[in-house]
Amino acid sequence: DAKTTQPTSMDCAEGRAANLPCNHSTISGNEYVYWYRQIHSQGPQYIIHGLKNNETNEMASLIITEDRKSSTLILPHATLRDTAVYYCIARSRGGYNAGKSTFGDGTTLTVKP
């Protein structure tokens, strides 16, 4: 499974868009990019996932580069409640790594008033 690299921390002003980058240069063709966030040692919460097309849901948008080596999670209007650790992971759809998810250190996003 591909290793992901994220910045350690980021700040964002409340009401502004938060853009969280993730590098997954060794991602393979059958690995999806998933984003989760974790607040205060609660269980991580699913945000969004994608394979190669850009995706949008009620929480966020996911932009994946054409070569799939990196992606960006966009929270369009960040609120104080979006302060959390955000994890980007590559999750295999099959093969010997199916079911295994490697979480990196994540990005601590702090939304400031």
Place this chain on the structure above:
Amino acid sequence: KAGVTQTPRYLIKTRGQQVTLSCSPISGHRSVSWYQQTPGQGLQFLFEYFSETQRNKGNFPGRFSGRQFSNSRSEMNVSTLELGDSALYLCASSLASYGELFFGEGSRLTVL
């Protein structure tokens, strides 16, 4: 529908003891995976079960083991506890091995 339930939520053990943690997945989910989270090491994959079979295992010693029952409920066991085993143990379920993960609130283990 009910989420992933982990029990117990908190427990304290002493070195050398063993512990069993339980995870009830979301109804219909057949895959259960376990993670250890510590301040120094972050979220680390322990193992994943699908239909009672261990499909994948992380880099943990043999003291860490698990199993899954026919109703998809899962347990993990840690024997001969060490101080470094103090952590938040998270369980996640998904419909299949590659699906979206739904996490429980975790079991926080303290080893004294």
